Amino acid sequence: MFGKKFLFTRKSSPTLSFIAEGTKLTGNIEFTSDVLIGGAIQGQILSQANIIVEQTGNLHCEVKCRELIIDGYFKGRLICERLVIQAHGVVDGDVACTSMQINEGGQFIGLRIKEDNQTIHAHSLPSTTPTNVLISQSQEN
Structure with missing residues (x-):
């Protein structure tokens, strides 16, 4: 029993990005994993995963994601x-x-169009020239 070698494989843990309240992002942003947003974003978001927007979150943008x-x-x-x-959400x-x-x-x-999954994945956001993401943190005195 003690002579055998066991190989432990580490399961990859899901990652989560967090944009805190008071943070403001402007530009084209891409996420490969889930993101939790409590701050403000203006621009374009492309995500391969889910986006969760807290009560303090404010998005003025074009978004393509799996689930919002x-x-x-x-x-x-x-x-x-x-x-x-x-309950507090507004789209x-x-x-x-x-x-x-x-x-x-x-x-x-607004206006909602019901699409099937294949059509949803075929949709794309308008291409724009890449921009830098501007990150700012509000300072409270």
């Missing part, structure tokens, strides 16, 4: 497989999605 769960504010154009608007804009859920208190203002 929003409890904050979103204004712009959204392409996703699934949209969930939580204002054009949405192309396969599935949409609005919880009590959530608001949707």
Whole structure:
């Protein structure tokens, strides 16, 4: 028993990016894993995973992701497989999605197009010239 060698393989743990309240990002941003947003983003977001927007989160942008769960504010154009608007969430804009859920208190203002998964994945965001992402942190006195 003690003479045998055991090989332990480490399972890759899921990663999560976090954009804290008070942080402001401007530009074209890409995520490969889930992201939790409590700050503000203006520009374009391309994600291969899920985006969760807290009550303090504020997005003014074009977004393509797998799933958007929003409890904050979103204004712009959204392409996703699934949209969930939580009790404090507001979505204002054009949405192309396969599935949409609005919880009590959530608001949707705009136009929704129901698409199948294949069509959702074929959609693309308008290409723009790459820009640097500007990160700023608010300073409270």
